[in-house]
Amino acid sequence: MFHWIHKYGSPKYFYNFSRRLTPWLGGITAVLLAVGLVWGLVIAPPDYQQGDSYRIIFIHVPSAWMSMFVYMIMATSGFIVLVWRMKVAEAMMRASAPLGASFTFLALVTGSLWGKPMWGTYWVWDARLTSELILLFLYLGFIALQSAIEDRRTAARAGAVLALVGVVNIPIIHYSVEWWSTLHQGPTVTKLSAPSITLNMLLPLLDMALAFTIYYFTIVLKRVRCELLDSESGSNWVRELADDKGY
Amino acid sequence: MTLHEFLYMGGYAAFVWPAYGLALVVLVVNLVVPHRRERQTLRQIARQHRRVRRSG
Numbered sequence: 001m002f003h004w005i006h007k008y009g010s011p012k013y014f015y016n017f018s019r020r021l022t023p024w025l026g027g028i029t030a031v032l033l034a035v036g037l038v039w040g041l042v043i044a045p046p047d048y049q050q051g052d053s054y055r056i057i058f059i060h061v062p063s064a065w066m067s068m069f070v071y072m073i074m075a076t077s078g079f080i081v082l083v084w085r086m087k088v089a090e091a092m093m094r095a096s097a098p099l100g101a102s103f104t105f106l107a108l109v110t111g112s113l114w115g116k117p118m119w120g121t122y123w124v125w126d127a128r129l130t131s132e133l134i135l136l137f138l139y140l141g142f143i144a145l146q147s148a149i150e151d152r153r154t155a156a157r158a159g160a161v162l163a164l165v166g167v168v169n170i171p172i173i174h175y176s177v178e179w180w181s182t183l184h185q186g187p188t189v190t191k192l193s194a195p196s197i198t199l200n201m202l203l204p205l206l207d208m209a210l211a212f213t214i215y216y217f218t219i220v221l222k223r224v225r226c227e228l229l230d231s232e233s234g235s236n237w238v239r240e241l242a243d244d245k246g247y
Numbered sequence: 248m249t250l251h252e253f254l255y256m257g258g259y260a261a262f263v264w265p266a267y268g269l270a271l272v273v274l275v276v277n278l279v280v281p282h283r284r285e286r287q288t289l290r291q292i293a294r295q296h297r298r299v300r301r302s303g
Contacts, residue, residue, distance in 0.1 A: 041267075042253070052257035059270045102273050110266040117262050215274065222281045229288045233295075242293035 011228045012237045014088050018221040025218040032211035039204035047201075056114040058205055062212040064107035067135055068170055070100035070216060074142070075167045078160030087231060088224070090156040093163065094146055095223030099216055101139035108132055119183050127176035128184040131169060138166040152231055 007013055040058035047054040074096045080089035111129070112122045123129065142159050149155035177186045188197050197205075232238050256263045 042248070046257055051259060053259035053262055055256070055259075055263050056266045059266050063270070099277060102277055106270055106273055109269055113262045113266045117259055219277050219281065222285065226281050226284045226288060229285065229292070233288070233292050238292055239296045242289045242296060245289050245293070 009086055009088050011087055011091075011232050012235075015225055015228050015237075015241075018225060022218060022221060025214055025221070029211055029215045029218055032207055032214065036204050036208040036211050040208060044201050044204055045198075050118060053114065053117045054201075056110050057201075058208045060107060060110040060114060061205060062209040063103045063110060064132070065209055066212050066216060067100060067104040067107050067132065068173060069213070070096050070103060071135065071138070071163075071166070071170060074100060075163045078163035081156050081160040082164075085153075087228070090153070091224045091227035091231070092220070093156065093159060094227055095220045097139055097142045097146070097159075098223070099220055101136060101143065103212070103216075104132065104136040104139060108136065115183070124183055126182040126184065127180040128173065128182050131173040131176050134169055135166075135173060138162070138169065142166075 036058060040055060044055070046052045074093050077089040077093035077096070080086050081093060108129070111132075115124075116122050142162055145159050145162060146155050149158055176182065177184050229238055254260060254264075
């Protein structure tokens with residue numbers, strides 16, 4: 001197993017492996033998105049209380065899930081950075097931050113667009129919304145920290161510490177709707193009993209969540225490749241690659 | 248369902264479509280930015296490599 005990690009964890013192998021994977025991941029993302037959009041916007045029935053406004057759920061909930069999922073990937077990579085100093089983990093952490101920030105931003109804005117017609121306001125300072133906003137600031141803080149520290153490897157270690165400390169916010173976001181009274185509704189999908197949502201709405205939601213997940217992996221691998229090219233620009237395989245491409 | 252009904256979104260068009268539009272913009276920007284960066288970096292490295300070879 002350690003041989004395997006050593007081989008595929010090396011920047012060169014990881015670069016080539018991810019390059020071959022990208023078109024497949026991109027294709028699957030496109031198909032899932034197409035299915036999810038048609039199903040969510042056309043086939044799924046309007047909600048009996050919320051009418052067609054609920055269709056924002058197909059963007060909002062996958063974005064919100066991804067905002068936390070990407071953070072956990074960042075924190076896990078951060079742990080690997082601190083313990084094993086793996087370059088690919090450094091790249092993974094740095095590549096994830098802009099995507100996580102994007103998903104968090106989407107979750108906040110689509111939630112706000114959904115809140116206006118349903119709650120009568122774009123924003124309230126309640127636990128769920130505030131903790132999600134803090135998540136956005138954690139991502140932005142991480143990105144700022146990376147550009148503030150000149151040396152890449154020092155920046156990665158500092159960022160890893162920030163990412164790990166910020167993990168405390170994730171359970172707060174998740175349980176905020178149970179711990180505090182809030183305008184935000186409780187979970188409908190991840191309840192232990194059967195989800196309180198009809199299949200014709202649940203399936204497009206899960207489809208979109210999967211689409212966002214695979215989208216994330218498609219793009220994060222691309223970003224990891226950029227990071228590896230930067231950090232390995234002096235090594236032979238990168239030069240040969242650049243020459244082969246005919247640039 | 249007619250096209251007009253679809254675009255009208257039961258009266259919630261002003262909330263549903265901006266949400267989907269913004270999502271589209273965010274997904275596309277995140278796709279284009281690293282794509283251009285990867286090509287730019289490779290080009291830059293190739294140029295440096297050529298310069299080193301010429302001078303050496």
